[in-house]
Amino acid sequence: xxxxxxxxxxxxxxxxxxxxxxxxxxxxxxxxxxxxxxxxxxxxxxxxxxxxxxxxxxxxxxxxxxxxxxxxxxxxxxxxxxxxxxxxxxxxxxxxxxxxxxxxxxxxxxxxxxxxxxxxxxxxxxxxxxxxxxxxxxxxxxxxxxxxxxxxxxxxxxxxxxxxxxxxxxxxxxxxxxxxxxxxxxxxxxxxxxxxxxxxxxxxxxxxxxxxxxxxxxxxxxxxxxxxxxxxxxxxxxxxxxxxxxxxxxxxxxxxxxxxxxxxxxxxxxxxxxxxxxxxxxxxxxxxxxxxxxxxxxxxxxxxxxxxxxxxxxxxxxxxxxxxxxxxxxxxxxxxxxxxxxxxxxxxxxxxxxxxxxxxxxxxxxxxxxxxxxxxxxxxxxxxxxxxxxx
Amino acid sequence: xxxxxxxxxxxxxxxxxxxxxxxxxxxxxxxxxxxxxxxxxxxxxxxxxxxxxxxxxxxxxxxxxxxxxxxxxxxxxxxxxxxxxxxxxxxxxxxxxxxxxxxxxxxxxxxxxxxxxxxxxxxxxxxxxxxxxxxxxxxxxxxxxxxxxxxxxxxxxxxxxxxxxxxxxxxxxxxxxxxxxxxxxxxxxxxxxxxxxxxx
Numbered sequence: 001x002x003x004x005x006x007x008x009x010x011x012x013x014x015x016x017x018x019x020x021x022x023x024x025x026x027x028x029x030x031x032x033x034x035x036x037x038x039x040x041x042x043x044x045x046x047x048x049x050x051x052x053x054x055x056x057x058x059x060x061x062x063x064x065x066x067x068x069x070x071x072x073x074x075x076x077x078x079x080x081x082x083x084x085x086x087x088x089x090x091x092x093x094x095x096x097x098x099x100x101x102x103x104x105x106x107x108x109x110x111x112x113x114x115x116x117x118x119x120x121x122x123x124x125x126x127x128x129x130x131x132x133x134x135x136x137x138x139x140x141x142x143x144x145x146x147x148x149x150x151x152x153x154x155x156x157x158x159x160x161x162x163x164x165x166x167x168x169x170x171x172x173x174x175x176x177x178x179x180x181x182x183x184x185x186x187x188x189x190x191x192x193x194x195x196x197x198x199x200x201x202x203x204x205x206x207x208x209x210x211x212x213x214x215x216x217x218x219x220x221x222x223x224x225x226x227x228x229x230x231x232x233x234x235x236x237x238x239x240x241x242x243x244x245x246x247x248x249x250x251x252x253x254x255x256x257x258x259x260x261x262x263x264x265x266x267x268x269x270x271x272x273x274x275x276x277x278x279x280x281x282x283x284x285x286x287x288x289x290x291x292x293x294x295x296x297x298x299x300x301x302x303x304x305x306x307x308x309x310x311x312x313x314x315x316x317x318x319x320x321x322x323x324x325x326x327x328x329x330x331x332x333x334x335x336x337x338x339x340x341x342x343x344x345x346x347x348x349x350x351x352x353x354x355x356x357x358x359x360x361x362x363x364x365x366x367x368x369x370x371x372x373x374x375x376x377x378x379x380x381x382x383x384x385x386x387x388x389x390x391x
Numbered sequence: 392x393x394x395x396x397x398x399x400x401x402x403x404x405x406x407x408x409x410x411x412x413x414x415x416x417x418x419x420x421x422x423x424x425x426x427x428x429x430x431x432x433x434x435x436x437x438x439x440x441x442x443x444x445x446x447x448x449x450x451x452x453x454x455x456x457x458x459x460x461x462x463x464x465x466x467x468x469x470x471x472x473x474x475x476x477x478x479x480x481x482x483x484x485x486x487x488x489x490x491x492x493x494x495x496x497x498x499x500x501x502x503x504x505x506x507x508x509x510x511x512x513x514x515x516x517x518x519x520x521x522x523x524x525x526x527x528x529x530x531x532x533x534x535x536x537x538x539x540x541x542x543x544x545x546x547x548x549x550x551x552x553x554x555x556x557x558x559x560x561x562x563x564x565x566x567x568x569x570x571x572x573x574x575x576x577x578x579x580x581x582x583x584x585x586x587x588x589x590x591x
Binding site for chain 2 (some may be wrong): 088318327328330332334335340344345352354358359
C-alpha cells in the first residue's frame with residue numbers, strides 16, 4: 001500500500017502544530033506502508049514564502065516532494081478578507097477568494113495529485129482549512145482521508161467546509177470535541193472516522209536536578225511549554241499568576257519554556273528560559289509540580305499529552321473545549337474559566353500532593369491507553385483496513 | 392499558610408482513589424457562587440512600555456554679574472535709605488520674577504498642549520473617519536437586513552394566504568366527495584331495485 005501525506009509545510013525545522021503531527025505519523029507509518037510526503041516549499045506559516053528547494057528531498061528516509069507557492073500571503077490583506085467573511089453576509093465565491101488568500105497557493109501540487117492518482121492508494125490531507133486540502137480532496141474524494149486538526153474558530157462554519165466534510169472517504173480526528181463539532185456542522189456521521197490524535201515519545205532519562213542547577217531554579221515551580229503568545233492565553237496566565245502571588249504567600253515559580261512573542265512581566269517568580277532542547281524540556285517537565293496550559297484554541301495539545309505521559313497533572317484553560325474534555329476524560333487535570341477558578345484549582349493542586357499524585361497516575365494511564373504509538377499506529381491501520389474492505 | 396489552605400481545602404471533598412475532575416470543578420464552581428466576585432479589573436494590568444514626560448519649565452534668572460555688582464554699589468551708596476529702597480525695589484523685583492516665572496511656566500504648558508494636539512490631531516481625525524465609515528457600512532448592512540426581513544415577512548404572509556385558500560379548497564373538495572359518495576350510494580340502491588323488478 002502506498003500513502004501520500006499532503007501537508008502545508010514539512011521539515012525537521014518545523015517543530016509544532018499539524019506539521020509536526022504529520023511528520024511523526026509519517027515516520028511511524030513508514031514501518032507498514034510506502035509513504036511519501038507532498039508539500040510546499042514554504043517554511044513561514046504567515047507568508048508561505050518559498051524557502052525550501054523545489055523537487056524531491058529525503059527527510060529522515062522519507063521522500064518529500066515540494067511544490068512552489070505561486071503567491072505569498074499578505075497578512076494585512078488576508079486579515080481584511082477574513083474579517084469581511086466572518087462578519088458579513090457573503091457568497092460562495094467570496095469564500096473561495098478567502099481560501100486563495102489563506103493559501104498556501106500551490107496549484108502544481110493539486111495538478112500532481114490529479115496526474116498521479118494511480119500511483120497512490122490513499123492521500124492523507126492534514127489541516128482542513130488550507131488550499132491544498134480543499135482542492136486536493138475535491139480532486140480525488142474517493143482516495144482522500146482527512147486529518148482536520150480543527151480548532152474552535154469561526155472559519156469552520158464557512159459553507160465551503162460544510163461540503164468539504166462530506167467528501168473524504170474517512171476522517172482521523174484529534175479529539176472527541178473535534179469530531180462532534182465537524183459532525184454537527186456537516187452531518188457526516190455516516191463517513192468512516194475515528195478519534196486518533198497523535199502519539200509522543202518521551203525521553204527515557206530525565207535530569208531535573210541538573211536542570212535546576214543549569215537554570216538556577218530553586219524551590220517548587222509550575223511550568224508552561226510552548227510559544228509564548230497572547231493567542232496561547234499567556235497574557236491571561238501572567239495576569240492570573242501575578243494576582244495569585246499577591247494573594248497567597250507561596251514561593252512557587254512559573255517557568256516558561258519556548259520562544260516569546262509577548263512582553264513577559266518582570267516578576268521575580270516568572271522565569272523565562274527561551275527555546276530549550278528536548279532533553280532540557282523533559283527534565284524541566286519532570287521537575288515541575290504541574291503543567292500550565294492556558295491556550296484558548298487547541299486541537300489536541302501535544303505538550304499536555306507529554307505531561308500526562310510523565311505523570312504530571314495539568315491546569316488548563318476551560319475555555320478551550322478540547323482541553324476541558326481531555327481533563328474530564330483523563331481525570332488528570334483541572335481547568336479554569338475565571339480568576340477565581342484558577343486560584344482555587346492552582347491552590348488545590350499546589351497544596352494537595354496526594355491529588356497531584358492521583359492525577360499524575362490517571363494521566364499516565366490515559367496516555368498509555370490512547371496515545372502510545374502502538375495505539376495510534378493500530379488505529380491508522382484499522383481505518384486503512386476498513387477502507388480496503390469497502391473497495 | 393498550610394493551615395489556612397487545609398481549612399480552605401476542607402470544603403472540597405476528593406476521593407483520591409477515584410479522582411473525579413468534573414466533581415471537583417463542580418465543587419469549585421459552587422464555592423465560587425457562594426463568594427464575592429473578583430472583577431478582572433482588579434487583576435494586575437500588563438505593564439506599559441511607553442511613557443511621555445513633559446519637559447520641566449525653565450527658571451528665569453535673577454540679576455547676576457555686572458548688574459549684581461552695580462546693585463551692591465548702589466545699595467552701599469544708598470545705605471542710609473536702604474529701608475526705603477528695599478521697600479520700593481525688592482518687592483517689585485520679586486513680584487516681577489514670580490510673574491515671569493509663572494508666565495514662562497504657563498507658556499511652556501501651552502506649548503506642550505499645542506504640541507500634543509498637533510501630534511494627535513491626525514490620529515483623532517483618522518479614528519473619527521474610521522468610526523464614521525464603520526457606522527455607514529453598519530447602517531447599510533442594517534438596511535439590507537431590514538429589506539431582507541421585509542421580504543421574508545411578505546413571503547410568509549403570501550404563504551399563509553395561499554395555505555388558507557388551499558385549506559378552503561380542500562374542504563370544498565371533501566364536501567363534493569361526500570355528496571358524490573351519497574349519489575353513488577343512492578344510484579347503487581336504485582340499480583338494485585330496478586334489477587329486482589326487471590329480473591325478479
